[in-house]
Amino acid sequence: MTLKLFYNAQIFDCTGGEPIDNGWLVVEEGMIREVGIGPVPSFADVEKFDCHGMTLMPGLIDAHIHLSLFDNDLGTQHRRDYPAMHYVKALGVLKDTLDQGFTTARDAGGADAGFRVAVERGLVPGPRLTVCGKSLTMTGGHADMRYSTEISAPAISPFSAVVADGVAEVQKAAREQLRQGVDHLKVMAGGGCASQADEPDTTQYTIEELSSVVHEASAANKKVLAHCYSNASMRLCADAGIYSIEHGNYLNAETAKYLKGKGCWLVPTLTTYFYMSEHGEELGIPPYFLRKMKEVRETALQAVRCAADAGLDIGSGSDVVGDGQYHKNMEISLKARVMGVQAAIISATRENARLMKLEKKIGTLEVGKEADIILVAGNPLKNPEAFENRENIKLIIQRGLIRKNIL
Incomplete structure (x- = not known):
């Protein structure tokens, strides 16, 4: 399965900390493989998603x-x-x-x-x-x-x-x-x-x-x-x-x-x-x-x-x-x-x-968890009403598979 690389994102991982800017995340075989900040790693076979101006967060x-x-x-x-x-x-x-x-x-x-x-x-x-x-x-x-x-x-x-x-x-x-x-x-x-x-x-x-x-x-x-x-x-x-x-x-x-x-x-x-x-x-x-x-x-x-x-x-x-x-x-x-x-x-x-007793699988963006991820236009932490317009939900990933993509 081709790797998926999300970069240039504000990442809100929902673990309880503040969101990070200029973040990147790698998905491999339906799982979150790596999460980082700054320079983006290079891979031989990868599908890239530029997340500029958007927030990457758990589904x-x-x-x-x-x-x-x-x-x-x-x-x-x-x-x-x-x-x-x-x-x-x-x-x-x-x-x-x-x-x-x-x-x-x-x-x-x-x-x-x-x-x-x-x-x-x-x-x-x-x-x-x-x-x-x-x-x-x-x-x-x-x-x-x-x-x-x-x-x-x-x-x-x-x-x-x-x-x-x-x-x-x-x-x-x-x-x-x-x-x-x-x-x-x-x-x-x-x-x-x-x-x-x-x-x-x-x-x-x-x-x-x-x-x-x-x-x-x-x-x-x-x-x-x-x-x-x-x-x-x-x-x-x-x-x-x-x-x-x-x-x-x-x-x-x-x-x-x-x-x-x-x-x-x-x-x-x-x-x-x-x-x-x-x-x-x-x-x-x-x-x-x-x-x-x-x-x-x-x-x-x-x-x-x-x-x-x-x-x-x-x-x-x-x-x-x-x-x-x-x-x-x-x-x-x-x-x-x-x-x-x-x-x-x-x-x-x-x-x-x-x-739901699923915290070991989903709910946060952490290495080793299933890749249930959404990409939201703008910063929903400043504008929670952004979720109410589904056109702002640009990308939906479920267990590593793209379910919606309107980038």
Whole structure:
């Protein structure tokens, strides 16, 4: 395989230090071979990339995506499309996520292991994936998409959650997802915005039910992530041993310290609330959905501030649906309002790699790691909104292979 040499670059390696100017980096057989500053080494057989005026950095990681949420009205999505159309649309989301510079992503409910395998085998373009299959929800829980007026059984689609109640049912549902080759489990531990029949400031599932999911995941050496907004639901999850708290919009200082003491991660997902709140009416978001999105947005930034002040491990996710899928990169500039630009970028690279237990492979530009690299026009440390225009993502390298090149 021909060597790839990137030179004349500002290199932001996301290890925690400041960016370096006039840097160069060499990729060989899909791995980072050398990184340096100043005079560029010469090689007999090399593909060169002049990075003048651009920033070389690790590929972005989105730790909370939903391949399956491709429509704006999630309450009726499963009623409108043939099953095959769900997969076709999900593949479109997968490809577009990579095109935004995300070389790795963690699906937080919906995608089965087949998507992961398809990307690994090069059958479809997309970020490296970890998946949790079907989310677990209680009757009337966040992913039970029935309206409160309905008395029928939950509708089934290729990506529907599993409705399970009681320890025995929850354990069986968890075991079934693990049998199907998932990387982690997802449980709905509180109310949400997209479901019509519950509210965000609630708890869902008992400590016994949540603990049973953690038990099954731990037995398979895997982790559990939980959908939560309320402080009560987050504390319940922490007590049950859940690893990763998703969203956490109502997080206060006391609960942030509690989560820190329990070793939990927090993965805020700001983009979905800001984008959908601002554009929801024109996109046809149902009124109940839009109302709740606006409510939880009010405290979203303050929750991130509480987490940062408490020293919580903070990941980065977008959680966007429908038309919002094309705007995942807003997450960095939104987090930068609270965390600062450098920390916001690192949360979407090094920290997400740690969260996903992939830190030995990706997340930073270091010798011996896989060559997941993006080249961004200008200096995103001074202009984090640069990520939001995908035309600024000039080059995407994934495991040493060029996935996008508009230099």
